[in-house]
Amino acid sequence: MGDKPRAELLDGLRSLYQTREYADLVVFARDGSRHPVHRAIVCPRSQYFSDQVQSKSREGTDGHITLSDDEPEVVQLLIEYLYLLDYEPNISAVAEDASSHGDSSDTMSVRTEGGQYGQVYGTSAISAFGGPQSPFSQVYRTRTESSLTVHAIPTSDFHGTFGRTANRGRKTHRQDPSPLATTAPRLALHARMYTAGHKYGIDGLKTLALDKFKIQLTRHWDSPELAEAIHVIYDTTPSADKDMREAVADVLDMHSRLLDKPEIEVAIMEINGLAYELLRRSKRIEPEYMG
Amino acid sequence: MVLPRRKANRMQGLNVPDVDFETTWGVLEKAFLEIHTKNASALSFEELYRNAYKIVLKKKGEELYHKVADFEARWLSSEVRTKIVATITPPLQLLTEGNGGRLLSSTAERRTAGENFLRTLKQSWEDHGVCMGMLTDVLMYMVKDRVYCTDHRQPSIFAKAMGLFRDQILRSFDRPNGTMLAECLTKVILDQIQMDRDGEKIDQHLIKANVYMLEGLYQSDQEVEEEKLYLKMFEPYFLETSAAFYREEGERLLKESDAGTYCKEAKRRIDEESDRCRSTISEATTSKIQRVVEDELIRHKMKGLIEMDSGVQYMIDNDKLYELGLVFELEARVDPRKGELTKAIVKIVQDMGLAINRTAEVTSAAPPTAAAQDDAGEEKQKAGAARQINQQTVAALKWVEDVLALKERFDSIWKVAFNSDQTISTALTRSIADVINAFGRSSEYISLFIDENMKKGIRDKTEIEVDATLEQAIMTLRYLQDKDIFETYYKKHLCKRLLLKKSQSIDVEKQMISKMKMELGNSFTLKLEAMFKDMTLSEDLTGGYRAHVTRLGQADAKRVELSINVLTSMTWPLEAFRGAGEDEREGRSNLIFPGSIERIKTGFERFYAEKYSGRKLTWQTNMGDADMKATFPKSRNGRPMTHDINCSTYGMLILLLFNDLRADQPLSLEEIQTKTNIRESDLKRNLQSLAVAPKTRFLVKEPMSREIKAGDKFYYNDNFSSKIIKIKVGVVSAGNKVEGDKERKETEKKNNDSRGFAIEAAVVRIMKQRKDLSHAQLITETLTVLSSQFKPDVNMIKKRIESLIEREYLERIEDAPVPSYKYLA
Structure with a gap:
C-alpha cells in the first residue's frame, strides 16, 4: 500500500475530528466540556469505552460518558490522540508561567546533529505506533513537521546498538537536551496522559506520552513541574508499571542537584518507592562500562 | 491568573x-x-x-x-x-x-x-x-x-x-x-x-x-477441558441409563415384534438420539450415545434379530427385501464386515442349496423303484428304463435351473437389499460354489444341462435366449471346482451329439466352445475343438469317397452307400458307446460282414490309405447305424408295405441274415452269433429290440419271453404291421446318458488317473523352473497351477511326489531346515 491511501484514511480521521460529524457518543470532562465522539473510532481502541458503551449502566443507556477523574485538558488530548495519533499540549497557555520561573534548565546551545538523537528518541516514537511495520508509522512521519520526524529515521544498526548506547549515554556523560523540547515542559500533563493511557487501556498513548515526557526532561529537568509529575506518576499508576518511574529516577540520578530542591525533597521523602529506586541506583556498579 | x-x-x-x-x-x-x-x-x-x-x-x-x-x-x-x-x-x-x-x-x-x-x-x-x-x-x-x-x-x-x-x-x-x-x-x-x-x-x-x-x-x-461438569456429572449417567433403557427395549422388541419392525425401530431410535444430542443435550455426546444404542440395539442383538422367527430366513423366504435392507443397514453401522448377517446368509444359501441337491438325488433315484413297484410287465419296465434316462435329464435340468435360480435370487437380494456389498458378494459366491461342489454329480449335471439344451432346449429360442442359456451354463461352470471331470462328461455328451447328429445347431455348439474358451482357457477346449475338426474332415471324406465311387462307374442301384466319420483316437471318448464292463479289445472283435458291406468297407480303407498313408483305421462297428428298406407283406392292413428301417450296424447284420431264409426257417441264438461274430451281450440287446420290442418286432422269438436265452429260436415276422413308414430301432440301454454306479466309479477312477498325470506334470514343470523348493511351497504352487482344472487332494499330490522321487525326477534335499526337494535334470 502506498502512502496515499494511508494519508487518505488519516485525513478522513482528521476531518472527523474537526467536524465531529456522525458523532454518536458524548464524552464529558468534569468541567462540563463536551466532546462528541464516534463509537466506531473510540471503542475499538479502548476496551474501557467499549465495555461502557455496551454495559447496562447509565452510560450505556444514555451514551454520555463523564471522565470525572481526569483533568479536562487530559480528556481533550486523549480524544485528540484517538483521532490524530498524536496530541499537542497547549504551550502558549503556560508559557508565561514557565518564563516567570526562569528557564534554569541547561542553556547549552542546541545541537542539531540529528542522528545522535535519533538513536535515543526515535525508538519510542516508532514503537508508539507498533514499530516500523505499522502502517501508521510512515504516515505519521510525513504528516508531522514539528516533532519526531527527523529522529524517527532509524540508522542502519539501530536495533543492535540502541541498548548499549542508551546505557552508556546515561552513565558516562550528560544527556544533551533534545531540540524538540518545547518552551513549556508540561511534564505533569504528559504524566497524566500516560496514566490515562494506562487506565483506559490505550497502550499507544502510554508510549507516546512516555516519549514526550522524556524529551521534555532532556531540557526541562529543572522545571518546578517535575515534582508534580513525580506525584502523578507514583499516585496514579501501579508500581508494577515501571517506564515512567525509571524516567524519573534517571533524571534525578543524572542531575543530583535536583535533590536540593525542597519540593523534590518532599516527594522523595513521601514516596518510599522513589527513595528506594534512587538508593539502588547510587549503589549500583556497572563494571562492564567502567573500562 | x-x-x-x-x-x-x-x-x-x-x-x-x-x-x-x-x-x-x-x-x-x-x-x-x-x-x-x-x-x-x-x-x-x-x-x-x-x-x-x-x-x-x-x-x-x-x-x-x-x-x-x-x-x-x-x-x-x-x-x-x-x-x-x-x-x-x-x-x-x-x-x-x-x-x-x-x-x-x-x-x-x-x-x-x-x-x-x-x-x-x-x-x-x-x-x-x-x-x-x-x-x-x-x-x-x-x-x-x-x-x-x-x-x-x-x-x-x-x-x-x-x-x-x-x-x-x-x-x-x-x-x-x-x-x-x-x-x-x-x-x-x-x-x-x-x-x-x-x-x-x-x-x-x-x-x-x-x-x-x-x-x-x-x-x-x-x-481443565476434560473436567467439564457435563463430562463428569451428566454424560456418564446419561450413557448408563440409556444403555439400560435400550438393553431392555431391545429385548422387549425382540420378544414382542417382528424383525422388520425391530429394524425400523432401531433405526428410528438411533436417529432420534442423534437429534436429541443436537436439540436437547450436547453434540459432543452424539458419537458416544450412538455407540451405546448401537451396542444395545444392534451389536448385542444382531444374532437374536437374525435368528428371530421373522428374521432373515423369513425375510428371504418371503422376499422382504426392504426389511433385509434394514438388517443390512443396521449391521453395517456396527460391523463393516457384516459378520452376523453374512454368516446367516451363507447358512441359508447352503441350506437351500442342500435342499436342491437332495431333490436332485431323490428325483434321479425315484423312478426305477416306482416303476418296479407299479408293473413288472416287460413293456412297462422297458418304458420305465427309458423314463429313468429321461428322469436323470429332468433331474439335471432341474438341478441346474434350481441352482441358477438360487443364485439369481440372492444376486437380486444382494443388489437391492445389501447395497451390492463386497463382503457379502464374496460370501455369496463362496456359498454358491459350495452348493455346487457339494453335489457329487454337479459336473455331470451341468454337462447334461448343456446336452439337453443343445438337443432340444434351444429349438424354438431366439438368438438372445440361446445366448442367455449358454451364459447360464457358463455361470455354473464358473463355480465348479472339478473342471476336469466336467470336461470328461462334456466330451462324452458332445461326442454323442456329434456322431448321432442330435445337436440342434453346430453354430450354437461352437458358440458354447468359444464361451468356454473365454471362461476356462485355451487348453480346456483344445480337445473339444479337435472333435469339431474331425467332423468337418469326415464330411469331406465321405463326399470324396462318394465321388471316388461314382468315378469308378459302378452305377449299381442296389449299391450300399457309406457315410463315415473318421475320429482321432484319444480325442474322442469312444468308451461312452460301450456298455458297462466291456473290454476294449473284445469290443473290436472282427465281425463277419456280408459281401456287399465288406466290399465298401475295404473300398473305403483303400481310398483312405491312398489319402493318408501310415494311418490305421479301426472300425467302431458298435457305433454305426444303417438305413434299410424292408417290405413286409401284411404291414398295411394285410397288404405289403415298404418301410425305412434305421437300426444299429449289429441289427442290420442280424436282419440281413434272414434275407436269405424262408419265412418259417428259424435261426438259433448260437447260429446267429456264429454267422455274425457279434459279442453275446450286444447280440442279446439287439435281438431284444428286433424280436421283443412291440413296435420294431421284425423277428419272432421262440419261446416268447422277455429274456434272450441260449437255444432261443428266431423267425422272420411275416405278420409285422405298422402304419409308420420310417421306423427307428432303439437298442436297449445303448444310449444311457446318465451313468450307473459302476460306470461312475470307473469314470472316477479314470479321472483320478488323469488327475495323477496332471499333478505330476504340474510338479515337474514347477520343479524344472525352480530347481529346488520346500515341500509346503511346492504343494501351494501345484494347487495354484491346477486350480483352473480341479482342486487336487493334497494326499494325492504327496503320493505323486513320492512316485516322482522313485522315478528319479526329484530327490529330497538332506539336512534342509524344512522338507525340500530338488529337481534332477
Missing part, C-alpha cells in the same frame, strides 16, 4: 486522598447489589471503574478480589439457592431419592415440577452470567491487567465466580443430608429425556440451556 489554578491543580494531584478501602468497597458492593437485582441502569460505569482502579492502585486488589468473591458466595447461597431449592417439590424429591421415583408420581406431575426446577436453574445461571459480565466489566482493570490474578495464581474473577456458582449452587444440597443439586439436575434431565423417549413433549431448549451451563463449568477452577 494562571498560577493559583495551577497550584490548586497541583495540590489536588499531590493529595490524592488515600483511598478508604471500606468506603470505596461500600460503593462497589452497593452497586453490585443493584446489578444483581437488575437495577444496573441507574449505575455509573465510570464511577465504579474509577473506584475499582483506585483500589487496585493502592494494592488492595487482593482484598477487592476476596470481597467480590465473598459477596458472590453470599448472594448465591442465600438468594439464589433458596429460590432453586424451593422448586424441588415432592415429585422431584421422590425422583431424586429412590430408584422407584418414577413410579410414585405421575408423569405430568414430574414434568411440571422438573420444568419448573430447570427453568429456575437456567434463569439463575443466566442471571449469574449477566451479572458477572457486568461485574468484570467494571473490574476490568483488575481482570485485564491480571495485576492481581497472575501474581497470586488465582483464577480470574470471572472464573472464580463461575466456580462459586458450581460450589454454592450445584454442589450444595437441597436440605441437610439431602441430594446434591447437580445430582437432582442430572436426574431431572434424565427423567425428562425418558419422557421424550416415551413420546411425550418436553421443553428441549430448557434442558439445552442447563446442559450448556454444565458445559461451561469445570470440576476445579483450573478449568
Whole structure:
C-alpha cells in the first residue's frame, strides 16, 4: 500500500475530528466540556469505552460518558490522540508561567546533529505506533513537521546498538537536551496522559506520552513541574508499571542537584518507592562500562 | 491568573486522598447489589471503574478480589439457592431419592415440577452470567491487567465466580443430608429425556440451556477441558441409563415384534438420539450415545434379530427385501464386515442349496423303484428304463435351473437389499460354489444341462435366449471346482451329439466352445475343438469317397452307400458307446460282414490309405447305424408295405441274415452269433429290440419271453404291421446318458488317473523352473497351477511326489531346515 491511501484514511480521521460529524457518543470532562465522539473510532481502541458503551449502566443507556477523574485538558488530548495519533499540549497557555520561573534548565546551545538523537528518541516514537511495520508509522512521519520526524529515521544498526548506547549515554556523560523540547515542559500533563493511557487501556498513548515526557526532561529537568509529575506518576499508576518511574529516577540520578530542591525533597521523602529506586541506583556498579 | 489554578491543580494531584478501602468497597458492593437485582441502569460505569482502579492502585486488589468473591458466595447461597431449592417439590424429591421415583408420581406431575426446577436453574445461571459480565466489566482493570490474578495464581474473577456458582449452587444440597443439586439436575434431565423417549413433549431448549451451563463449568477452577461438569456429572449417567433403557427395549422388541419392525425401530431410535444430542443435550455426546444404542440395539442383538422367527430366513423366504435392507443397514453401522448377517446368509444359501441337491438325488433315484413297484410287465419296465434316462435329464435340468435360480435370487437380494456389498458378494459366491461342489454329480449335471439344451432346449429360442442359456451354463461352470471331470462328461455328451447328429445347431455348439474358451482357457477346449475338426474332415471324406465311387462307374442301384466319420483316437471318448464292463479289445472283435458291406468297407480303407498313408483305421462297428428298406407283406392292413428301417450296424447284420431264409426257417441264438461274430451281450440287446420290442418286432422269438436265452429260436415276422413308414430301432440301454454306479466309479477312477498325470506334470514343470523348493511351497504352487482344472487332494499330490522321487525326477534335499526337494535334470 502506498502512502496515499494511508494519508487518505488519516485525513478522513482528521476531518472527523474537526467536524465531529456522525458523532454518536458524548464524552464529558468534569468541567462540563463536551466532546462528541464516534463509537466506531473510540471503542475499538479502548476496551474501557467499549465495555461502557455496551454495559447496562447509565452510560450505556444514555451514551454520555463523564471522565470525572481526569483533568479536562487530559480528556481533550486523549480524544485528540484517538483521532490524530498524536496530541499537542497547549504551550502558549503556560508559557508565561514557565518564563516567570526562569528557564534554569541547561542553556547549552542546541545541537542539531540529528542522528545522535535519533538513536535515543526515535525508538519510542516508532514503537508508539507498533514499530516500523505499522502502517501508521510512515504516515505519521510525513504528516508531522514539528516533532519526531527527523529522529524517527532509524540508522542502519539501530536495533543492535540502541541498548548499549542508551546505557552508556546515561552513565558516562550528560544527556544533551533534545531540540524538540518545547518552551513549556508540561511534564505533569504528559504524566497524566500516560496514566490515562494506562487506565483506559490505550497502550499507544502510554508510549507516546512516555516519549514526550522524556524529551521534555532532556531540557526541562529543572522545571518546578517535575515534582508534580513525580506525584502523578507514583499516585496514579501501579508500581508494577515501571517506564515512567525509571524516567524519573534517571533524571534525578543524572542531575543530583535536583535533590536540593525542597519540593523534590518532599516527594522523595513521601514516596518510599522513589527513595528506594534512587538508593539502588547510587549503589549500583556497572563494571562492564567502567573500562 | 494562571498560577493559583495551577497550584490548586497541583495540590489536588499531590493529595490524592488515600483511598478508604471500606468506603470505596461500600460503593462497589452497593452497586453490585443493584446489578444483581437488575437495577444496573441507574449505575455509573465510570464511577465504579474509577473506584475499582483506585483500589487496585493502592494494592488492595487482593482484598477487592476476596470481597467480590465473598459477596458472590453470599448472594448465591442465600438468594439464589433458596429460590432453586424451593422448586424441588415432592415429585422431584421422590425422583431424586429412590430408584422407584418414577413410579410414585405421575408423569405430568414430574414434568411440571422438573420444568419448573430447570427453568429456575437456567434463569439463575443466566442471571449469574449477566451479572458477572457486568461485574468484570467494571473490574476490568483488575481482570485485564491480571495485576492481581497472575501474581497470586488465582483464577480470574470471572472464573472464580463461575466456580462459586458450581460450589454454592450445584454442589450444595437441597436440605441437610439431602441430594446434591447437580445430582437432582442430572436426574431431572434424565427423567425428562425418558419422557421424550416415551413420546411425550418436553421443553428441549430448557434442558439445552442447563446442559450448556454444565458445559461451561469445570470440576476445579483450573478449568481443565476434560473436567467439564457435563463430562463428569451428566454424560456418564446419561450413557448408563440409556444403555439400560435400550438393553431392555431391545429385548422387549425382540420378544414382542417382528424383525422388520425391530429394524425400523432401531433405526428410528438411533436417529432420534442423534437429534436429541443436537436439540436437547450436547453434540459432543452424539458419537458416544450412538455407540451405546448401537451396542444395545444392534451389536448385542444382531444374532437374536437374525435368528428371530421373522428374521432373515423369513425375510428371504418371503422376499422382504426392504426389511433385509434394514438388517443390512443396521449391521453395517456396527460391523463393516457384516459378520452376523453374512454368516446367516451363507447358512441359508447352503441350506437351500442342500435342499436342491437332495431333490436332485431323490428325483434321479425315484423312478426305477416306482416303476418296479407299479408293473413288472416287460413293456412297462422297458418304458420305465427309458423314463429313468429321461428322469436323470429332468433331474439335471432341474438341478441346474434350481441352482441358477438360487443364485439369481440372492444376486437380486444382494443388489437391492445389501447395497451390492463386497463382503457379502464374496460370501455369496463362496456359498454358491459350495452348493455346487457339494453335489457329487454337479459336473455331470451341468454337462447334461448343456446336452439337453443343445438337443432340444434351444429349438424354438431366439438368438438372445440361446445366448442367455449358454451364459447360464457358463455361470455354473464358473463355480465348479472339478473342471476336469466336467470336461470328461462334456466330451462324452458332445461326442454323442456329434456322431448321432442330435445337436440342434453346430453354430450354437461352437458358440458354447468359444464361451468356454473365454471362461476356462485355451487348453480346456483344445480337445473339444479337435472333435469339431474331425467332423468337418469326415464330411469331406465321405463326399470324396462318394465321388471316388461314382468315378469308378459302378452305377449299381442296389449299391450300399457309406457315410463315415473318421475320429482321432484319444480325442474322442469312444468308451461312452460301450456298455458297462466291456473290454476294449473284445469290443473290436472282427465281425463277419456280408459281401456287399465288406466290399465298401475295404473300398473305403483303400481310398483312405491312398489319402493318408501310415494311418490305421479301426472300425467302431458298435457305433454305426444303417438305413434299410424292408417290405413286409401284411404291414398295411394285410397288404405289403415298404418301410425305412434305421437300426444299429449289429441289427442290420442280424436282419440281413434272414434275407436269405424262408419265412418259417428259424435261426438259433448260437447260429446267429456264429454267422455274425457279434459279442453275446450286444447280440442279446439287439435281438431284444428286433424280436421283443412291440413296435420294431421284425423277428419272432421262440419261446416268447422277455429274456434272450441260449437255444432261443428266431423267425422272420411275416405278420409285422405298422402304419409308420420310417421306423427307428432303439437298442436297449445303448444310449444311457446318465451313468450307473459302476460306470461312475470307473469314470472316477479314470479321472483320478488323469488327475495323477496332471499333478505330476504340474510338479515337474514347477520343479524344472525352480530347481529346488520346500515341500509346503511346492504343494501351494501345484494347487495354484491346477486350480483352473480341479482342486487336487493334497494326499494325492504327496503320493505323486513320492512316485516322482522313485522315478528319479526329484530327490529330497538332506539336512534342509524344512522338507525340500530338488529337481534332477
